[in-house]
Amino acid sequence: MRNFILIIAIGYPPNIGGLETHLKDLTEELVKRNWKVVLLTYQPLHTPTLGKWIEIEKNLTVVRLPIVRGLFYKFLKVPILEFLLLMPLFFLTIPIVLLMNRKISVVNAQGISAGFAGAFWSKLFKKRYVISIQSIYNFPKKGLYRSVSKWILKSADRIIAISVQAKQEIESLGISNDKIQLYTNWENANVFKPLKKETAKKEVGFNNKFVVSFFARLMEEKGVKVVMESIELSDKRITFAIYGEGPLKDYVKKAVKKHNNAYYMGTVPPQLLPLHYSAADLILMPTLSEEGFGRVAAGALFCATPVIASNRGALPDVVNDMVGKIINPTPQEIAKTVNYFYNNRAQLKKRALKSREYALSKFSSRNVEPIIKSYL
Numbered sequence: 504m505r506n507f508i509l510i511i512a513i514g515y516p517p518n519i520g521g522l523e524t525h526l527k528d529l530t531e532e533l534v535k536r537n538w539k540v541v542l543l544t545y546q547p548l549h550t551p552t553l554g555k556w557i558e559i560e561k562n563l564t565v566v567r568l569p570i571v572r573g574l575f576y577k578f579l580k581v582p583i584l585e586f587l588l589l590m591p592l593f594f595l596t597i598p599i600v601l602l603m604n605r606k607i608s609v610v611n612a613q614g615i616s617a618g619f620a621g622a623f624w625s626k627l628f629k630k631r632y633v634i635s636i637q638s639i640y641n642f643p644k645k646g647l648y649r650s651v652s653k654w655i656l657k658s659a660d661r662i663i664a665i666s667v668q669a670k671q672e673i674e675s676l677g678i679s680n681d682k683i684q685l686y687t688n689w690e691n692a693n694v695f696k697p698l699k700k701e702t703a704k705k706e707v708g709f710n711n712k713f714v715v716s717f718f719a720r721l722m723e724e725k726g727v728k729v730v731m732e733s734i735e736l737s738d739k740r741i742t743f744a745i746y747g748e749g750p751l752k753d754y755v756k757k758a759v760k761k762h763n764n765a766y767y768m769g770t771v772p773p774q775l776l777p778l779h780y781s782a783a784d785l786i787l788m789p790t791l792s793e794e795g796f797g798r799v800a801a802g803a804l805f806c807a808t809p810v811i812a813s814n815r816g817a818l819p820d821v822v823n824d825m826v827g828k829i830i831n832p833t834p835q836e837i838a839k840t841v842n843y844f845y846n847n848r849a850q851l852k853k854r855a856l857k858s859r860e861y862a863l864s865k866f867s868s869r870n871v872e873p874i875i876k877s878y879l
Contacts, residue, residue, distance in 0.1 A: 506538040507606045508878060509630075511597065511621050512613035513589055515565060517554050518547035519748070519770060520720060521798040522613065522637060525688050527773075532871045534562045541604055543596060545570045545589070549720060549748050550770065566600065568592050582640065583648045586616050594620040601628045609633060609878045615640060618655035626658065633877050634659045636669050639793030639816050642676065653677065661877040665795050666817035684877050688796050689870040692863060695777050695805035703781035712742040715841050716783035718776075718799045719790075721749030726789035726813065726832050731758045734765050736838035741845055744768050746779065780806035784851065785844055788812040788822075789832035797821045804862040809854040811840050821865075826858045 510530070514523045530540050542565045546553050558565040570592075597620050601607060609631040612621030618634045625632035634656060642649045653676045656662055662683045664670040670683050704710050715737075719725035727745065731754075734743050743765040745755050759765040771779055780786065786803040787810075788794075794816035803810050804826055812822040813832035822829055830836040844851045 505608055506536070507604070508533065508538060508540055508609045508611055509597070509600060509604070509607050510540060510542045510611045510613065511593055511617040512542065512544050513616055514548060515542060515544040515554070515567075516773070517552045518550050519773075521688075521796060524773070524798050525637070525796075526613070528689060528691065528868075529871065529874065530563055532868060533875070534560075536875065538562065540564070541566065541600055541607065543593065543600060544568070545592075549750075551748070566596070568596060582615075586619070586648070586651075589616040590619050593617055594623070597621065597624045598628075601630070611635060611878065612655075614638060615652050615655060618659075619651065622655050622658035631660050631878070632658060633661045633663065635663045635665075635874075636673060637665045637795040639668060639672060639795060641793065642672065649676070663874055663877050666820060668793065668816055669795060684873050686873040687866065687870045688798060688801065689866045689868050690798070690801050690805050690862070692805060692867060694774075695780070695802045695862075697805075697807035697859060698778060698781040700781060700784075703778055707779060707782040709742060709744070709782055713740065713845055714742045714744055714783045715785045715787060716744040716746065716779065717787045717789075718746045718779075719749075719788070721745075721747045721751040721755055723751065724790065724792040725749075726787075726791050727751055727755060729789050729791070729832055729834055730787055730837065731755065731765075732834035733837035733841075734762050736834055738842050738845055739764055741841055742766070744779075744783065746770060776802060777806050780808050783808050785827075785841060786810045787837065787841075788818065789830070789837055790815050790818065791832055792816070794818050800827075801862060801866045804858040805866070807855050807858045809844070809851060809858055811837065826854050826861050 515526050516523050533540050539562045546567045554567050556567050610621050610625040611633045612618040613635045656678050663686050717730050721727050746768045748770050756767050759767045780803045786808050788800050790813045797818050800810045800821045810822045810827035812818040814829050819829050828840055830840055
């Protein structure tokens with residue numbers, strides 16, 4: 504079977520995150536186009552709900568591997584340790600999957616941690632090997648991690664990179680430009696659409712409030728501490744809503760108790776995100792690390808909610824002054840910007856009116872086409 508793919512990734516729903524949402528969208532598009540998909544992943548790394556060990560739908564089989572969940576966040580800041588945690592079980596399982604599904608024609612590894620096993624076994628089984636890069640890795644100047652990463656990328660028949668910055672980082676390893684294909688994520692415009700703001704606010708519990716919302720994994724790299732510090736400097740008539748799970752969950756729950764205008768909202772299922780995006784007047788994305796894309800920003804813009812995003816990674820490619828604001832992610836800058844829009848509603852409305860049209864022009868499902876072409 505020509506259109507039969509194995510996708511290897513560290514995360515997939517019910518885990519919540521940008522990679523997981525992207526893969527859900529990607530598998531849906533592949534199935535629509537009569538591809539058969541096997542997706543090899545881990546049980547959720549941070550969300551409390553576990554998935555089925557083996558989940559079978561029409562032309563999609565998801566296989567979830569066990570993992571010691573707490574170790575992932577401990578190793579996250581040390582790439583080689585993260586790699587050594589995630590790679591071995593992929594390495595042992597992939598040949599079994601390929602032997603059981605001999606008609607698989609292409610292996611797509613999502614990121615470096617999945618890439619080593621994907622590269623090794625795809626070559627041994629003579630399968631096309633594609634690696635997707637959705638992060639900025641900040642490869643060291645020398646050492647084992649750089650050398651292994653270079654081999655993983657050089658082994659690929661095609662590399663698909665989510666941003667110009669990711670592409671440039673890959674090229675810095677000596678990878679040929681001809682091997683790299685750029686792509687952009689997308690959202691389902693029929694799912695992510697604006698709801699009447701007053702109705703959404705009332706349903707969420709923020710009736711008659713000016714709401715600034717933060718959606719992310721609760722970890723320092725996503726800027727959650729910066730957001731909490733900015734509340735002290737912001738107009739007290741502004742309501743802050745913090746959504747997510749992660750290692751800083753207890754910190755957030757403790758911090759919001761110090762403010763009458765801040766709330767920890769936990770996580771919401773994906774189908775309710777449009778409601779919560781629509782209930783916000785502004786969405787914050789003050790990422791401190793080099794963000795690969797910014798799915799929250801794209802989803803919020805589809806819901807006609809302007810976004811304040813950091814000047815990190817690919818975020819300036821997703822958000823601009825037409826639909827929000829790019830800032831240096833400090834407490835002072837966040838407070839200054841949310842205070843500005845609170846006091847200048849005409850400027851906020853101007854951006855809100857342009858947001859959905861802008862998102863439709865940049866983040867529609869046609870963005871899947873470069874990915875599918877890389878598989879052929």
